Amino acid sequence: MQTARRDLSIYGAFIGMMPKVFMAYQVWFWVGLVLNIISMAILVYFWRAIYNDTGTISGLGLNQTLTYILLAFIFMPLTSIDVVWEIGSNLREGTIIHHLLRPINFQGMNYAQSLGILGMRLLLQLPMAVVAVLLFGLRFPADLSTWLAFLVSALLGFTVMFFFNWFLACLTFYTTEIWGLGVLIEGMSFFLSGSLVPLVMMPEWIRTIVLSIPFAQALAVPVSLLTGITPLTEAPRVWLVQVLWILGMWLASSLFFKVAVRKITVQGG
Amino acid sequence: MTVIQVKELTKVFKIPKKEPGLGGAVKGLFRPQYENKTAVDGINFKVEAGEIVGYIGVNGAGKSTTIKMLTGVLMPTSGSVRVLKRDPHRQRVENAREIGVVFGQRTQLWWDLALIESLNLIAKIYNVHPVKYRLALNKFTETLELGELLKTPVRNMSLGQKMRSELAAALIHEPRVVYLDEPTIGLDLIVKERIRDFIKAECIAKGMTVILTTHDLGDIEELCQRVIIIDDGRIIYDGPIETIKKKFGKFREITFETVEDVKALDLPEGAQMIPAEDHKVQIRFDRTISTASKVAGMVMNQIEVRDFSLSEPELSDIVRQIYNGALEREAR
Numbered sequence: 001m002q003t004a005r006r007d008l009s010i011y012g013a014f015i016g017m018m019p020k021v022f023m024a025y026q027v028w029f030w031v032g033l034v035l036n037i038i039s040m041a042i043l044v045y046f047w048r049a050i051y052n053d054t055g056t057i058s059g060l061g062l063n064q065t066l067t068y069i070l071l072a073f074i075f076m077p078l079t080s081i082d083v084v085w086e087i088g089s090n091l092r093e094g095t096i097i098h099h100l101l102r103p104i105n106f107q108g109m110n111y112a113q114s115l116g117i118l119g120m121r122l123l124l125q126l127p128m129a130v131v132a133v134l135l136f137g138l139r140f141p142a143d144l145s146t147w148l149a150f151l152v153s154a155l156l157g158f159t160v161m162f163f164f165n166w167f168l169a170c171l172t173f174y175t176t177e178i179w180g181l182g183v184l185i186e187g188m189s190f191f192l193s194g195s196l197v198p199l200v201m202m203p204e205w206i207r208t209i210v211l212s213i214p215f216a217q218a219l220a221v222p223v224s225l226l227t228g229i230t231p232l233t234e235a236p237r238v239w240l241v242q243v244l245w246i247l248g249m250w251l252a253s254s255l256f257f258k259v260a261v262r263k264i265t266v267q268g269g
Numbered sequence: 270m271t272v273i274q275v276k277e278l279t280k281v282f283k284i285p286k287k288e289p290g291l292g293g294a295v296k297g298l299f300r301p302q303y304e305n306k307t308a309v310d311g312i313n314f315k316v317e318a319g320e321i322v323g324y325i326g327v328n329g330a331g332k333s334t335t336i337k338m339l340t341g342v343l344m345p346t347s348g349s350v351r352v353l354k355r356d357p358h359r360q361r362v363e364n365a366r367e368i369g370v371v372f373g374q375r376t377q378l379w380w381d382l383a384l385i386e387s388l389n390l391i392a393k394i395y396n397v398h399p400v401k402y403r404l405a406l407n408k409f410t411e412t413l414e415l416g417e418l419l420k421t422p423v424r425n426m427s428l429g430q431k432m433r434s435e436l437a438a439a440l441i442h443e444p445r446v447v448y449l450d451e452p453t454i455g456l457d458l459i460v461k462e463r464i465r466d467f468i469k470a471e472c473i474a475k476g477m478t479v480i481l482t483t484h485d486l487g488d489i490e491e492l493c494q495r496v497i498i499i500d501d502g503r504i505i506y507d508g509p510i511e512t513i514k515k516k517f518g519k520f521r522e523i524t525f526e527t528v529e530d531v532k533a534l535d536l537p538e539g540a541q542m543i544p545a546e547d548h549k550v551q552i553r554f555d556r557t558i559s560t561a562s563k564v565a566g567m568v569m570n571q572i573e574v575r576d577f578s579l580s581e582p583e584l585s586d587i588v589r590q591i592y593n594g595a596l597e598r599e600a601r
Contacts, residue, residue, distance in 0.1 A: 006396060009393065010393055010394055010396075013389075013390050013393045013394075014390070017379065017382070017386070017390060020381075020382055020386060093375065094372075094374075094375045095375050095376065095377070097337070097340075097342050097370075097372065097375065098370070098372075098375065098376075098377035100341075100342045100361065101340055101341075101342060101365050101368070101370055102365055102394055103362045103363070103365040103366040103394065103395065104362070104394055105362075262344055264342060264343065
C-alpha cells in the first residue's frame with residue numbers, strides 16, 4: 001500500500017510536469033487556435049454542402065453528423081500520442097540512456113507523461129469548444145450517464161492508442177529514423193480514427209478494416225457513445241472490446257520493447 | 270569492500286556495412302552486410318569503495334562503452350559486471366537507485382523547465398526524504414552556486430551552468446556509485462576548478478565511489494589516485510598515477526642554454542635534438558638506452574653551455590605518447 005501510494009505520486013509528478021513543458025511555448029497556442037478555427041469552419045461547411053440534397057446519410061441527419069464531427073474535433077487529442085517522437089528523439093540524442101537509468105518503469109513514466117499531455121491538450125481545446133457552440137451551434141449532451149460512458153471509453157481508447165504507439169515506437173530502435181513513421185502515424189490516425197467521417201457512413205469493408213486496427217478505439221468509439229450514435233446500452237460491450245484491445249496491445253508492446261531495448265547502441269565514443 | 274567488479278568484459282558491436290552510391294544502398298536493403306567491431310575486449314578490474322578512478326583513452330578506445338555496461342544500459346556480449354553485487358543489466362531498476370550519472374554531452378534535465386522543477390522531480394523519482402532533499406538542495410545551491418539558476422530553464426543556460434546543474438541532478442539522491450563521463454568537457458578553467466573541488470568535497474563527505482572518464486589530465490591529477498588506461502578495447506595500464514610516470518616515462522628532456530646557436534651535435538645512441546628557440550638546445554633521450562650524464566657530458570664536450578635543466582616527465586606528455594602509439598597503430 002505504502003509503495004503503491006509512493007509510485008502513484010512519482011507517476012503523478014510526471015503528469016504534472018507536462019503542462020509546464022507545454023506552456024514553455026506560448027506563441028504556439030495562439031497560432032494553433034487560429035488554424036483550428038479555420039479547419040473547423042471548413043469541416044462544417046463541407047458537411048453542410050453534402051447534406052444540401054439529402055435529409056439523411058446512413059441514418060444520420062445533418063445535425064447528428066455535425067455534432068459528431070464537432071465533438072470528434074474537440075476530442076481529437078485522444079488520438080495524438082507523442083511516444084514515437086519522444087522515444088525517437090531520445091534515441092537520436094542519446095538521452096534515452098538517462099531515462100533507462102532511472103529507477104522507475106520506463107513505460108509507466110511515458111504513460112504518465114502522455115496523460116499529462118492529454119489533459120493539457122484537452123484544456124487547450126476549451127476555446128474550440130466555445131467556438132463550436134457559439135459559431136456552429138454545437139449542443140453538448142446533458143445526460144450524465146452518457147458523459148460517464150464516454151469518459152470511461154475515452155480513457156480506455158486513449159490507453160489502447162498509447163500501447164499501439166509504444167509498439168510502433170519500438171520500431172525506431174531498428175530504423176533510428178522517426179520523421180517518416182511519425183508523419184505516417186499522424187496521417188493515418190487523422191483518417192482512420194473517424195475524425196472526418198462517422199464510422200456508420202463508411203462502406204462495410206472499410207469499416208471492417210478500420211475496426212480491426214486500433215485508431216478508431218480512441219476517437220470514433222467514445223465519440224459515437226457521446227453523440228448517441230452508439231446507444232448507451234451498448235456501452236459495456238464497447239468497454240469490454242477496448243479492454244481486450246488494451247491487453248493485446250500491452251502484451252505485444254511490452255514484449256517488443258524488451259527485445260528492442262537490447263538493440264540500443266547509443267552512439268558516442 | 271569491492272564496489273565494482275569487472276571480469277573478462279567484452280562488447281562486440283554489429284555495424285551494418287554500407288557500400289557507397291545508390292547501388293550500394295539498394296544492395297544493403299536486400300542483403301545487409303555486417304561488420305563486427307570489438308569495442309571492449311576482455312577487460313578485468315576491481316574498484317573498492319571510496320576510490321576515485323580515472324578511466325582514460327583516446328576517442329573510440331572503449332571508454333563510454335565500458336561505462337554504459339557498468340550502468341546497465343548496454344548488455345555485455347560476454348563476461349560479467351557486478352556493481353554492489355548486482356548485475357546492472359538484469360537488475361536495472363535496483364541498480365539505478367544506487368548510482369548517479371553525468372554524461373558531459375547529454376543532459377538529464379528537462380530542457381524547457383526551470384532547474385528546480387527537474388530537481389524536484391528527480392528527488393521524487395529517487396524517493397529522497399523531503400528533509401534530506403532540502404538539506405542537499407541548500408548545500409548544492411551554495412557549493413555549486415545554483416542560486417539564480419534554480420529558476421532558469423535549462424535551455425537558457427551556458428555550458429558551465431548546465432554542467433553545474435547536471436552535477437546537482439546526478440548527486441541529489443546521494444548515490445553510492447557515480448559515473449562521470451567527461452564532466453569538464455568544453456568548460457573554462459575557473460568552472461573546471463570549481464567542479465573538481467565540488468567532486469572532491471562530495472567524495473570525501475559521502476564516501477562515494479567514482480569512475481571518471483576525461484580527456485583533461487588536470488581532472489585526473491587533481492581527483493584520482495588511480496588511473497586505468499584503455500586502448501583499442503584493452504586495458505594497457507591500471508595503477509597509481511606515480512607508477513604510470515615510471516612505466517611510460519621512458520623519455521626525458523634536457524635543455525641547454527648555449528652561448529652560440531647550435532645547428533648539429535654528436536649525440537649518444539637513443540638521444541635526439543628537438544627544435545628549440547635561439548640559444549637553446551633541447552635534447553630528448555631514452556632513459557633505458559642512455560643516461561643524463563652521457564648526454565650532458567657529450568654535449569658539453571662540443572659546445573660552451575651556460576646553464577642546463579632536466580625536466581621531469583609530465584603526465585600529459587606520457588599520455589600523449591600512449592595516445593600517439595595508439596593512433597599510429599590505427600593508421601597502419
